[in-house]
Amino acid sequence: MDRSLYIAMSGAKQTLLAQAANANNLANSQTVAFKSDLQQFRSMPVFGPGYPTRVYAMTERPGTDLTPGVIQTTGRNLDVAIKGDGWIAVQGRNGQEAYTRAGDFRLTTTGLLQTGTGLPVLGNDGPIAIPPADKLEIGRDGTISIIPLGDNAATLVEVDRIRLVKPPLDKLEKLNNGELHLKKGEPPLKPDASVTLVQGALEGSNVNTIDALVQVIELARNFELQVKAMQTTDENSAAAAKLMKMA
Known part of the structure; x- marks a missing residue:
């Protein structure tokens, strides 16, 4: 249970960070010669003592879109x-x-x-x-x-x-x-x-406002999905504990 909860929790956190970066791009859609930041998600093993049996979601900025604006x-x-x-x-x-x-x-x-x-x-x-x-x-x-x-x-x-x-x-x-x-x-x-x-x-700025607005919706839905996964994990954990008590 803790594995799925940890993955969902880290996923929700990184989604909020990606939303912040996308919001910054959108806010600078009218800024002179602004260059938008790129984001991507990937899974990252948790390294430490022993075998890395846990992973977490990570958002990163692989680069900047340097294409000229209009x-x-x-x-x-x-x-x-x-x-x-x-x-x-x-x-x-x-x-x-x-x-x-x-x-x-x-x-x-x-x-x-x-x-x-x-x-x-x-x-x-x-x-x-x-x-x-x-x-x-x-x-x-x-x-x-x-x-x-x-x-x-x-x-x-x-x-x-x-x-x-x-x-x-x-x-x-x-x-x-x-x-x-x-x-x-x-x-x-x-x-x-x-x-x-x-x-x-x-x-002008090279931010595509339509794409940025679509990303706002996608990231919001992704955050809702992660929260739902955490709620489901919590319910499953409670159900498993109840079954153990019955046994």
Whole structure:
């Protein structure tokens, strides 16, 4: 009895974890360039002293869906989208280089170029800082040019160039804070001139809301099944104890 109860209990717990991951995907269906997490269930033996006669259900994130989202035109000069393969290098919260396709840039009061989530965008020599300007343009190759404040329209000055890279997708991993980093031991990436940008556009989330909603229903039914299995196991245990008393 304890085996079936343990399996059902662990199954219910892992179903709730999978539901949380799926709910996170669904909540980010409108987040710029969000990449959905994948989940899968499998059985895992309980190892310890002696032979592993017990198993438990386990949910895990085998990876992240890195397929691009749909590009939408915004017309905003600080919005950029990557056309095709490639990533924008930013400074992660841990100070290390991270990668994103979210090009919803903004300028701080000190002129620092950041993503919509507040991560500094990296250029040739670190985080990009832009002086006050009447106009700002971002070229297809990531070059940032401005017309300095007070200068005439013919004065176009190149400030910096956004660091664009193209790492192999199997070398990237998504951390718990949602940032994409190179896996440990991988060499630093060099800028890739083949990565191009589209100014005045943003990449949308790659979450399929219909599939996510279907998963919500499937996981809810699975949780109900596990709870029912625990109730059945408890009833069988009570019936077996009653029969032993009669004997």
